Amino acid sequence: xxxxxxxxxxxxMPASKNAVVDIKNLSLxxxxxxxxxxxxxxxxxxIDEGDFVSFxxxxxxxxxxxxxxxxxxxxxxxxxxxxxxxxxxxxRENRAYGYVFQAPALLPWRSIERNVTLPLEIMELSKEERIxxxxxxxxxxxxxxxxxxxxxxxxxxxxxxxxxxxxxxxDADLLLMDEPFGALDEIVRDHLNEQLLKLWARxxxxxxxxxxxxxxxxxxxxxxxxxxxxPGRIIDVIETDFPKDRTLDIxxxxxxxxxxxxxxxxxxxxxxxxx
Amino acid sequence: MKLxxxxxxxxxAALLALxxxxxxxxxxxxxxxxxxxxxxGLAIAMALCVIAGAAFTWLGVRSIYSGxxxxxxxxxxxxxxxxxxxxxxxxxxxxxxFWLFIISLWAFVWRGIDVVANYRSLEKAKQQVANIIVPVxxxxxxxxxxxxxxxxxxxxxxxxPPPSMIGVRFVTSTDMMAADFYQTFVKAVLSGYVMGCGSxxxxxxxxxxxxxxxxxxxxxxxxxxxxxxxxVAPIMVMWFGFDWQSKAAVIVIMTFFPMLxxxxxxxxxxxxxxxxxxxxxxxxxxSTLFRLRLxxxxxxxxxALKINSTLALIGAIVAEFFGTPIVGMGxxxxxxxxxxxxxxxxxxxxxxxLAGTAFYGAVAYIExxxxxxxxxxxxxxx
Ligand SMILES: Nc1ncnc2c1ncn2[C@@H]1O[C@H](COP(=O)(O)OP(=O)(O)OP(=O)(O)O)[C@@H](O)[C@H]1O
Ligand SMILES: [Mg+2]
Numbered sequence: 001x002x003x004x005x006x007x008x009x010x011x012x013m014p015a016s017k018n019a020v021v022d023i024k025n026l027s028l029x030x031x032x033x034x035x036x037x038x039x040x041x042x043x044x045x046x047i048d049e050g051d052f053v054s055f056x057x058x059x060x061x062x063x064x065x066x067x068x069x070x071x072x073x074x075x076x077x078x079x080x081x082x083x084x085x086x087x088x089x090x091x092r093e094n095r096a097y098g099y100v101f102q103a104p105a106l107l108p109w110r111s112i113e114r115n116v117t118l119p120l121e122i123m124e125l126s127k128e129e130r131i132x133x134x135x136x137x138x139x140x141x142x143x144x145x146x147x148x149x150x151x152x153x154x155x156x157x158x159x160x161x162x163x164x165x166x167x168x169x170x171d172a173d174l175l176l177m178d179e180p181f182g183a184l185d186e187i188v189r190d191h192l193n194e195q196l197l198k199l200w201a202r203x204x205x206x207x208x209x210x211x212x213x214x215x216x217x218x219x220x221x222x223x224x225x226x227x228x229x230x231p232g233r234i235i236d237v238i239e240t241d242f243p244k245d246r247t248l249d250i251x252x253x254x255x256x257x258x259x260x261x262x263x264x265x266x267x268x269x270x271x272x273x274x275x
Numbered sequence: 276m277k278l279x280x281x282x283x284x285x286x287x288a289a290l291l292a293l294x295x296x297x298x299x300x301x302x303x304x305x306x307x308x309x310x311x312x313x314x315x316g317l318a319i320a321m322a323l324c325v326i327a328g329a330a331f332t333w334l335g336v337r338s339i340y341s342g343x344x345x346x347x348x349x350x351x352x353x354x355x356x357x358x359x360x361x362x363x364x365x366x367x368x369x370x371x372x373f374w375l376f377i378i379s380l381w382a383f384v385w386r387g388i389d390v391v392a393n394y395r396s397l398e399k400a401k402q403q404v405a406n407i408i409v410p411v412x413x414x415x416x417x418x419x420x421x422x423x424x425x426x427x428x429x430x431x432x433x434x435x436p437p438p439s440m441i442g443v444r445f446v447t448s449t450d451m452m453a454a455d456f457y458q459t460f461v462k463a464v465l466s467g468y469v470m471g472c473g474s475x476x477x478x479x480x481x482x483x484x485x486x487x488x489x490x491x492x493x494x495x496x497x498x499x500x501x502x503x504x505x506x507v508a509p510i511m512v513m514w515f516g517f518d519w520q521s522k523a524a525v526i527v528i529m530t531f532f533p534m535l536x537x538x539x540x541x542x543x544x545x546x547x548x549x550x551x552x553x554x555x556x557x558x559x560x561x562s563t564l565f566r567l568r569l570x571x572x573x574x575x576x577x578x579a580l581k582i583n584s585t586l587a588l589i590g591a592i593v594a595e596f597f598g599t600p601i602v603g604m605g606x607x608x609x610x611x612x613x614x615x616x617x618x619x620x621x622x623x624x625x626x627x628x629l630a631g632t633a634f635y636g637a638v639a640y641i642e643x644x645x646x647x648x649x650x651x652x653x654x655x656x657x
Contacts, residue, residue, distance in 0.1 A: 068551075073554060092555065099555040108649070109646070109648040122557075122558045150648060
């Protein structure tokens with residue numbers, strides 16, 4: 001397998017698969033008391049079904065903002081965005097999103113199980129169905145047996161897993177994850193990354209994943225989006241061809257290092273033309 | 276070696292109590308009213324204090340058992356002090372020796388309570404017993420001190436009756452007090468409280484739903500809450516008559532605003548992250564209200580419920596001063612003061628204190644059950 005086959009620029013790819021997210025020339029400007037903040041500018045991006053897309057870039061480059069625009073938590077001020085062919089608002093009404101925030105955001109008055117069934121309750125599923133799905137989702141993140149516990153009785157990593165189970169429970173089309181493992185130590189993080197990969201391979205979900213870590217981005221993704229700040233924009237999109245059942249070992253391979261290098265170069269370039 | 280200061284004070288004070296005169300002179304006979312030698316129980320109690328005090332000063336108070344022994348000595352001493360006051364005619368004539376003995380008892384009780392308060396056990400039942408002993412012992416000591424000071428110095432009953440007299444009055448007029456309690460607490464306080472808090476809660480949600488109400492209604496509510504109840508109560512009596520309805524109206528006015536403000540604040544207490552989470556589920560206003568915002572508001576709501584539980588009782592009693600049928604706690608207080616039946620007034624005050632404490636305790640208990648997830652309750656679990 002040559003490097004050429006592993007790494008492809010997105011522009012050369014034929015648009016054959018179904019686009020889940022289609023963004024064209026999107027921009028977002030926050031009007032603040034001390035003038036406009038150009039959070040996103042001229043963003044073009046497609047995320048296909050089954051893609052695992054990582055967003056990487058320096059702090060403040062608009063990764064969170066982009067995710068929030070996709071999830072209809074923020075409105076773009078220019079350009080077009082469609083999710084599954086409809087507007088983000090429509091997609092939100094259709095419950096297309098499973099959003100995992102940087103903090104677990106579990107409701108402290110609900111048990112783990114009842115936290116996972118929260119979206120299912122809102123969708124008015126039957127009680128048996130809710131319990132069954134919560135059980136399945138908790139099993140996927142290896143939290144079975146903790147149903148009746150309360151969030152504060154779990155470690156930070158377990159809480160984050162519970163919040164992932166909650167995002168998985170209702171079978172959303174698109175999993176949006178904003179630095180879900182940012183606050184965890186390396187070992188736990190590796191473990192959760194492995195679990196996440198397995199999950200992705202098993203469910204074939206579409207995932208948009210924000211991270212600060214180059215190895216994490218390269219290890220997990222089928223597509224890496226490198227961003228740069230002020231105004232936030234995409235400076236490189238790298239596709240990888242690692243198999244879905246990859247293991248942590250691939251981090252030693254030359255292909256992996258090559259892609260990591262390219263990501264780092266991208267980040268550095270974005271940084272220098274900023275200053 | 277470190278000496279136990281409290282036990283030392285207890286021993287020395289008890290020793291001095293044996294030496295100094297127990298009681299003052301009788302004005303008519305010119306003789307001392309009583310001697311320690313004539314009162315065997317008191318002599319034994321004082322001797323016990325000296326011995327136990329010296330022993331524990333030397334050995335140190337090491338375990339819960341020493342604490343219980345110290346408390347037991349203190350309780351026996353308190354009993355003998357009361358006997359001395361009333362059975363040997365020392366009431367009104369207490370002398371230096373008597374007060375030194377009381378100081379000795381104070382040191383013992385203080386030390387004993389201190390030991391029990393610092394008791395830690397992993398066995399839940401034992402810990403609970405210790406947790407109950409501390410406030411009970413402290414309360415009993417305060418009552419004892421009150422009794423002894425009033426009786427020992429011969430304070431006129433009109434100024435301050437001793438607690439024993441209040442207690443006797445309390446148990447001998449239970450029928451009247453039960454009627455007063457029913458009139459004031461069950462009829463006026465509970466209904467006013469439920470109406471005031473309930474309506475404020477509903478208005479708070481309306482304020483949350485309709486933004487202009489927030490700007491229009493909150494300042495107005497602020498003004499209503501600033502109305503002095505002394506001024507409002509007679510008007511409410513004119514509007515709603517002499518019976519409990521006018522008292523309930525005063526309570527509604529008093530409790531409305533604290534509940535409104537706290538609930539409005541509580542409804543904004545849910546975190547931005549949690550609200551965004553609900554938004555990604557396309558959760559509607561009512562769904563988000565019941566699943567996220569109301570639970571998050573509960574600590575604030577209960578805060579207001581607790582504040583209002585005490586406000587409501589005050590409001591009802593004060594409002595009764597301005598006209599009432601011939602029953603009710605406030606009515607009783609105002610009429611019995613006029614008839615110089617101060618012990619009855621104090622019995623009503625005690626009843627009000629008990630009712631208020633029980634009411635507050637009940638609300639706090641429900642709070643603890645309903646918001647057991649809140650960090651302020653969580654950390655108490657070992
Ligand atoms: N609500 C807001 N109002 C004003 N400015 C905002 C708002 N949200 C974000 N910004 C600005 O937009 C820019 C992008 O923010 P964003 O949170 O998307 O960055 P990020 O890439 O997620 O950074 P990090 O890696 O630190 O999380 C920042 O300059 C930020 O200050
Ligand atoms: Mg961010």
